[in-house]
Amino acid sequence: MTFTLAHLSDIHLSPMPRARRRDLFGKRVLGYVNWHRGRKFVHRRDILDVLTRDLVEREPDHVAVTGDLVNLGLPEEFLAAAEWLRHLGPPDKVTAIPGNHDAYVRLHPDHGTGHWRPFMEANAPGAAIMPTPLMDFPFVRRFGDVALVALSSAIPTMPFIAAGRLGPTQRAHLALALDELGRKGLFRVVLIHHPPLPGQAGWRRGLRDARALKKVLQEHGAELVLHGHDHVQTVHELETATGPAAIVGVPSASEAVAGRIPAARYNEYRIDKVAGGWRCDMVGRAVSDTAAHVWECEHRVLVKP
Numbered sequence: 642m643t644f645t646l647a648h649l650s651d652i653h654l655s656p657m658p659r660a661r662r663r664d665l666f667g668k669r670v671l672g673y674v675n676w677h678r679g680r681k682f683v684h685r686r687d688i689l690d691v692l693t694r695d696l697v698e699r700e701p702d703h704v705a706v707t708g709d710l711v712n713l714g715l716p717e718e719f720l721a722a723a724e725w726l727r728h729l730g731p732p733d734k735v736t737a738i739p740g741n742h743d744a745y746v747r748l749h750p751d752h753g754t755g756h757w758r759p760f761m762e763a764n765a766p767g768a769a770i771m772p773t774p775l776m777d778f779p780f781v782r783r784f785g786d787v788a789l790v791a792l793s794s795a796i797p798t799m800p801f802i803a804a805g806r807l808g809p810t811q812r813a814h815l816a817l818a819l820d821e822l823g824r825k826g827l828f829r830v831v832l833i834h835h836p837p838l839p840g841q842a843g844w845r846r847g848l849r850d851a852r853a854l855k856k857v858l859q860e861h862g863a864e865l866v867l868h869g870h871d872h873v874q875t876v877h878e879l880e881t882a883t884g885p886a887a888i889v890g891v892p893s894a895s896e897a898v899a900g901r902i903p904a905a906r907y908n909e910y911r912i913d914k915v916a917g918g919w920r921c922d923m924v925g926r927a928v929s930d931t932a933a934h935v936w937e938c939e940h941r942v943l944v945k946p
């Protein structure tokens with residue numbers, strides 16, 4: 642039976658709540674100015690709503706959101722994003738991970754990503770395979786033959802820096818999870834905000850330990866790696882010990898059509914267990930030029946035996 646997984650990223654949810662003076666410190670001051678000078682014209686709520694209406698109507702089996710749900714990390718933004726996640730579906734049908742904008746400033750989880758907790762934790766079949774480590778990531782969610790391994794590359798950084806990092810503990814747990822899921826013959830989907838391969842993003846925006854992550858993926862295998870952060874559609878293939886892994890970046894889900902190319906898009910993956918392995922098709926769904934509807938902009942076979 643086909644499992645359909647929808648992937649969207651870089652929501653950059655608007656409208657921006659009015660910021661209190663005491664909340665505007667450090668990196669947020671620059672971000673606040675940037676938002677009102679330009680970013681709010683790029684990331685638009687009406688575009689996002691057209692896209693998510695299409696997604697919800699198509700009733701995928703599961704939805705993955707790979708970070709940058711908010712912009713400046715204001716407490717009200719996290720509450721609004723929790724509400725937005727609930728509108729996508731119940732927590733057992735929606736998985737979220739944080740991006741760099743969700744760690745914009747150091748914040749106690751109770752005032753930040755803690756509001757997304759039901760969407761950001763293992764499910765029982767996943768925890769049975771690999772219990773979530775104390776640091777909360779990676780967590781595993783299993784749905785029959787398909788398993789999601791959710792990472793957090795979100796770290797607070799200095800202004801003008803949008804880099805990410807997993808760290809050795811998370812990478813070690815990822816290796817364990819990939820081995821265990823591979824032994825069970827499951828289709829392994831890794832979720833990460835930053836592009837996972839070295840060189841995909843520059844020093845200021847990239848994953849600091851991309852080289853080490855690449856090695857983990859090569860040695861332990863995965864079928865699909867989904868990420869955001871760059872706000873563009875990209876597809877790479879990585880040879881691993883268990884066969885090729887498809888690595889796909891998706892554009893921002895809220896990027897205005899009249900803004901930069903490409904426009905808002907999400908991808909739908911149709912995963913099937915077939916004789917001799919897996920087949921996985923990717924269908925791109927993008928907002929039209931007039932922003933009136935969503936159309937199928939791409940269909941390609943990503944994985945086949």
Ligand SMILES: [Fe+2]
Pocket residue numbers: 651653709740742870871872
């Ligand atoms: Fe982003």
Ligand SMILES: [Fe+2]
Pocket residue numbers: 709740741742803834869870871
């Ligand atoms: Fe990002």
